[in-house]
Structures are given as structure tokens and as C-alpha cells.
Amino acid sequence: MLTVENVNLHYGAAQALRGVSIKADMGKITCVLGRNGVGKSSLLRAVTGQHPVSAGTISFQGETLNGLAPYHRARHGIGYVPQGREIFPLLTVQENLESGYAPLERKDKFIPDDIFALFPVLKSMLGRRGGDLSGGQQQQLAIGRAMVTRPKILVLDEPTEGIQPSIIKDIGRAIRYLRDSTGMAILLVEQYLDFCRELADHVYIMDRGEIVHEGAAETLDTAEARRHLTV
């Protein structure tokens, strides 16, 4: 399980996270909902080690991650799908997937078949440059690349952003498959309420750097969620 306890995060004098505590259980999809600029990406940066926290503790499966570099966290099983995908535009799809080999031992350096079962388009485009793919295909590639690292928890930053509805469905299906087939934990941040409600087991709502609401997805107060999602 991933545990974030009382985390503060600053950019210079500006505080982006204020005493944030969340948990993401193994075998569950945990969604943090919030509108633009409330601190969702900052929370994921704290979890993945892209930005240091100024207070609080982050631990995964009982081990404290504070102070560990992002590549060490990847070795601990934290897979990250960043906002905007951040695939390598001049590398091929195959090379983008192979960039996930970095934290792996030699015997694990291959691309698992279930990536192509989930996203067949990647198989048919292995030789194409990442930059030539559509936004939805790039999102699938970014998820595939994170899967190559054999994560125990997959952390996704707004996977539906700028993606057409049919691919959003494929991505939802893939996330569910990963939870059910591998028992990994999934932590995703989103602004898209319906996607989150359909997919998540547990939901947190974030506003101005704080968690303001939490509960099981089926008991989510939709009106309350919408109130926090509208500016």
C-alpha cells in the first residue's frame, strides 16, 4: 500500500500541498479529483520523487520513500505516466517502450505481451516515431512504457486529458485489467468526474492544496464533487 501522510510541498514561497494524507491500496483504483491548479500533479510529483516534500511522509509497502531519487522509486515498483505523456518524439514506439528497461534486471528486459494485447495499435506501430502518433496513441504508449517497468503501483496524471472518447474507454479498460490481473495499486488524478466515478474504488477530492472529501466511489456525493470541480 502507498501511504502519504501530512505532506506539505512548496515551490519557493508558494505552498502547493497542505497536510495531504491519502492511501492507495493494492488491487484497488484510487482517484484524486480536482480542477486545474489545485495540486494534483504536485501530489504525484511528491509520490514519484520529482519534487521534494517540505513535511510529511511517503511510504510504499512499509518503506519510507522520502529523499529517494525518482529512479530509486521506480526500482521500488512505482510506475509513472506523467501529464502530457512525455514520450520521446524522435524515438520509435519500440525504443520508447524499451526506455522502461532502465530499472530492470537483465532477465526482465523484454516487452510483456499483455501491453500489445491491451493496446494492439502499439504493435502495429513499433517502427513509427513517437511524435507521429495521435494523442490517444501516445497516452497508450506512455502507459505501455510504465508497464514495461513491472510496477507494483501505477501512478497516472490525467490520462484522459485531450483524448477522444473511444480511446478513453480503452484506457479505462486497461486500468481495470491491470488492477484485476496483477493486483497492483493504481493511483490516478483526474478532473473528469464520470471517468473517475466509473473506474475508481476510492475517491479523494482535492481543493487548493488540501484533501476536502474522501470516500468509497459508490458513495461519492456527485453534487459535492461537481462543486469542487467547477471554478
Ligand SMILES: Nc1ncnc2c1ncn2[C@@H]1O[C@H](COP(=O)(O)OP(=O)(O)OP(=O)(O)O)[C@@H](O)[C@H]1O
Ligand atoms: N514548478 C512550479 N513552480 C511554481 N509553482 C508551481 C509549479 N508547478 C505548479 N505550481 C503551482 O502549484 C499549484 C498546484 O499546481 P499543480 O500542477 O500541482 O496542480 P494540478 O491540480 O495538477 O493542475 P493541472 O491540472 O493544471 O496540472 C498551482 O498554483 C501551480 O501554479
